[in-house]
Amino acid sequence: MNLQGDIEMKKEYNTRAIMVALLICGFSGYLSETAINIAMTNLMEVFQISAATVQWLTTGYMLTIGILTPISAMLLQMFSTRQLFIGSLVSLILGTLIAALAINFEMLMFSRILQAVGMSTLIPLLFNTVLVIYPHHKRGAAMGLVGLVTMFAPAIGPTFGGLVVGYLTWQYIFWISLPFLVVGLLMGLKYLENVTDVIKQKIDILSVLLSTIGFGGVVYGFSQVSEGSEGWSNPVVITSIIVGVIALVLFILRQNVMSNPMIDLRVFKYPMYVIGLILVALCPMIFMTTLITLPMFLQTGAGLSPFTAGLMLLPGSALFGLLSPRIGSLFDKYGPKWLVIPGFAILSVMLWFFTTLSPASSITLMVALHIGLSIGTALILMPAQTHALNQLPPELYPHGTAVVNTLPQVTGAIGIAVAVSILTGGIDKYLQGFSTSAKLSEMANAMSAGSHNVFFYMIILALIGLVTAFFIRRGVVNRKEVSTQL
Structure with missing residues (x-):
């Protein structure tokens, strides 16, 4: 007997219209989020600012998301x-x-914070709405469409940004996104219904404060590793991470003694949810690291222009978008295990081939390897997310989605920080012994050596995911069964 399935007696919703409205808004938001990264050099010239300053457009955005997403469970x-x-x-x-x-950097920075505030609520709302309006046997296909937002849009953002900056100006990154957001809002006003009950509860200021310091400190600390020459020895990095970890420990202790916690930690009592969470944490670490390392290798190592490098990543990103709905349907039919295991196996093989690349490697080979990475990622992320959330009873949906959406922000920041450290360490080690003039001519080979180290690091992550995937059990866990097991 499936108690959870019996509890979820679904009313009829106009699911297609609701999903279109949410997906249009989420896609447009994510697209402009990563598209602006390609315009950083241009913005430095326009606003006469340094590289460290312009990076705050990304750091500030990530920091806001990392702070506000955990609060989404309470807001939902x-x-x-x-x-x-x-x-x-x-x-x-x-x-x-x-x-x-x-017209100035301060104005643009403020706008990025507003965008992050909107996305930190919209994405958890999208996940929670899918869980409520779709029964278990249809969630895979629906979450496959969500993959168009969470992974496909950020992946094609740099290519989109390169096209816009190449033929128009950086402002059009936002002008093009704006009408789609307005259309999504109008569709939502017409078709979106209230799918959950409002629960009156007090805002626990201490929990909000600890969450803000904890998640914000960790994300900020790791994001600052690549700033300047000090790296991990930077006092700001060390202090931020330590303060963040301490605040997170206090936050967890606080949630355990509250009758109505901000994030209900009972979600971790569901073993399949925890396994799915581990896989969801590993996948963004690999994906985000690839988005950082591969364009750098293509430009510095292979000598390609930013626009050409962006175009090379487009086939894999487009294929990811095309595969997501199909993989969702396969999930509904076969379950997650035999999608996630091949996904991590493909990632491991593709990453190993990346460790053999050199500046002389063919463009065709690099495009093919990126396509393989995209296929592997598509096989992992949506099935792992959906299977994890399927384990929870309806009253824990907001808390489960908050954790699922917060964790990738933290692991993504950690993954990028470690990757940048490995990359720079590999470059410095290769260039030791070369004269100043020779270092310039050897930079392409140095970038290859550093990139190889990063790809070996990602192979380790992929193998950890592969081993973990074998512990997945298909089906929705019976809540009475779980409580008895634990």
Whole structure:
């Protein structure tokens, strides 16, 4: 007997219209998030700012997401679906408009914070809505569409940004996104219903404060590793991470003694949820590291222009988008295990081939390897997310989605920090013994050596994921069964 399936007696929703509205908004938000990265050099010239300053457009965005996403579980219970949707879209639209009109860096930075505020609510709302309006046997296909937002849009962002900056100006990154957000808002106003009940509860200021310091400190600390020459010895990095970890420990202790916690840690009592969470944590570490390392290798190691490098990543990114809905249907039919295991196996093989690349490697080979990485990622992320969330009872959906959406922000920041350290360490080691003039001519080979080290690091992560995937059990766990086991 499936108690959870019996509990979830679904009412009829216009699921297609609801999903279109949410996906349009989420896709547009994610697209502009990564598209602006390709315009960083241009923005440095326009606003006469340093590389360290312009990086705050990314760091500030990630920091805001890392701080606010954990609070989404509380917001999903305190406000109706429509209220949260309207609030997130108003913030997104306003932020996008201000970015398009920005006349100085401060104005653009403020707009990025507004965009992050909107996305930190919209994405958990998207996940939670899918869990409520779709029964278990249809969630895979629905979550496959969500993959278009969470992975496909960020992946093609740099290519989109390169096209826009190459033929127009950086402001059009936001002007092009703006009408889609407005259309999504109008569709949501017409079709989106309140799919959850509003629960009156007090805001625990201490929990919010500890969450902000904890997640914010960890994300900020790791994001600063690549800033300057001090790396891991930077006092700001060390202090931020230590303070963040201490705050997270206190946050966890606080949640355990509260009758109505901000994030209900009972989600970790479901073994298949925890396994899915581990896989969801590993996948962004590999994916985000690839998005950083591969373009650097293509430009510095292979000598390609930023635009050409972006175009080379497009086939794999496009294939990811095309595969996501199909993989969702396969998940509904066969379950997660025999999708996730081949996914990590493919990642491991592709990453091993990446360790053999050199500046003389053919473009065709590099495009083919990136396509393989995209296929492997597509096989892992959506099945792992969906299977994890399927284990939870409805009352824990907001808390489960908050954790699932927060963890990738933290692991992504950690993965990038470690990768950049390995990359720079490999480059420095290779260049030892060369004269200053020779170092310039050897930079392509040095980049290859550093990149190889990063890809070996990612192979280790992929193998950990492969081993973990063998512990997946198919099906929705019976809540009484879990409580008895634990």
